[in-house]
Amino acid sequence: MRVPSWTTYTPILAAVMLVLTWGRYPPAVVLVLVAVLLMGAVVSAVHHAEVVAHKVGEPFGSLLLAVAVTIIEVGLIVTLMVTSKGDTSGLARDTVFAAVMITVNGIMGLSLLVSARRHRLAVFNPEGTASALTTVVILATICLVLPAFTTSESGPEYSGTQLAFVAVASLVLYGMFVVTQTGQYRDFFLPVGRDGVTLDQDGDGHADPPTRRATLTSLGLLVVSLVSVVGLAKVESPSIEKAVDAVGFPNAVVGVVIALLVLAPESIAAVRAAARERVQVSLNLALGSAMASIGLTIPAIAIASIWLDGPLALGLDSVQIVLLFMTVIVSVLTVLPGRSKPLQGGVHLVVLAAFVFLTIAP
Template sequence: MTTLTLRSLITGAALARMALGWGAVGALAVAAPLLAAPTPTPLLLMVLGAIIAVILLCSFGVVHEAEQLARRLGDPYGSLVLTLSIVLIEVVLISAVMLGPGDHGTIARDSVMAVAMIILNGVIGLALLLGGLKHGGLRHNRRGSSAYLAMLLVLLAVAFALPALIGINGSYTAGQQIPVMVLALALYAFFLLRQMGAQADDFTETDTVEPAAATAPKLPIKAVLRRHHREILTRLGLLVVTVLPIVLLSHTMATLLDQGLGRAGAPTALAGMLIAAIVFLPETITTFHAALRGQGQRVSNLCHGALVSTVGLTIPAVLLIGLLTGQTVLLALPPADLMLLAVSLMLTAATFGGKQATAIHGAAHLSLFGIYLLVIFT
């Protein structure tokens, strides 16, 4: 790769976004004493507004790099790059919170539940509504969608339903945690191996998608990596360096959100949902772009793939930390949340069981997301 090509990849806008994101992270670290509770309301609102603005600007940079990688690599590889970049950072930060002072035994349960409802109903619902209104319906690869649903049914049941039945007070015993960790990691690893190998075609757009909307590369993936490895590594580096401040800033603002929502009398669970929504903002924007282009399978890859990765990596990580530190990791969901999760999975099966997902399906998912918000405020 020539110097000119590198300059075309690492643009002034990309450098400005990285500088803005990391500058904001540094500024918050320096200003931490000033933001200690109780933070004056005007200062709290000003800092929250600034953080959200920085996150939005950085998100557009992440989306740009992700879409360029998707065009170069094709799906499912393009979607996996963005999904794993965000999810791995999120898992690391959840683990860091658990390893810090205090009792954080429910952070994995609360975080993954929020992510599940946002992705399965909020993001997918709006994406299908937009795509359905524009294209009449979004065609998807039913074999890939079925594989995602099979993974989600097993992982979510083992994570959030089974502990209430065989565990103690909603937590797995020490003897149960190791088999659960091994099962989750082995299943997820096998899924990734098949998704990137023998069953990769199951996660590509159907033949009915317009050629202009297709993202699959003409060359085999190994040939693409050999020919364009420098460009791919450069864009991957830009994506990670741009997405990391988003996650760091979203978790830094958690304390400020807790204060603000507490003063407003809002439920504390709302803060976790807002944090999850902000962390996955780049993936959300990319999903909407895909829906508007009529790429139904890319919508599934981004959303369902993100949730499979979140559950498949987060649960083993927190169970391992619980074993090493002696913390009790509470995973069993309350009845209302468990019911919503079960209905969400059944609705997902109905939506992606047919050849097309329509605006009606999107409206149903959005309605269920509204019910989730009602449960939070109740």
């Protein structure tokens, strides 16, 4: 009889801890245990996502993890906006922008750096990656940049009509990309070798895909893991907010921390794929997560804003716009050749470091 591994027990324990601590203010000892189970749930989510991805193949596996994490991220943002006692008008903007910077610069940069250092060059399909990057840029511009320049509302806000248009446009654009990625042009999003030929679909060249039962079990445990990650992050959030206030950091730092916690499973999965010279999988995860974070979160928050009190500030400030502009330029230059040296990965990580530093010390 096969004994279940710790990746089976950990999501269940994390879910039990979530039930026991939800809506409460646990003591410091319990918060430490919550943090341990939170990290365990993150690693478990990566494991089960890779099992499911091995069964369904790329790019469906990357798409599944990106969408699952983003849907739960929306729930976390809305929950914090409802329950937090402070100003939450910019929480959605700060979290989504942080997610974009972490995915496009952090996950993408680290993946390119790891693969290029291990295999001399990181190789990927520029056509599929460029399509994903283009979609991310347009979504980021209409959702996060334009609100800072419109005049219908005072401040970095959209009017109700403008917000409705942007929500619909975001969903349409995201839907078009998903159809492109999973339909006729699916080959553009599959891992490629150094000769430009698409690699095998199994994921490692020799292992058989998991059984249907194992896949369904991992799918269920993936959902439990992701719910636990976001739920336990919510339990930890009051401590995070107090810590941020105690050291005198701006409120935007809370959004960065939330994005880091939510994106941890994708980050680990992307780096592991890059180490196996499957950089396209890493880029699918990075850009797909950025795209889903904007294209699904903003429409959901737009709908939720009907019932939420207070303004919804979406427009970035001037420093954030400059950082986004740098990210776009660097990403275009990285993607076009279809291969990357370690330098490109390092450049992306420096942009991420600048974002984190300027968020802490604006």
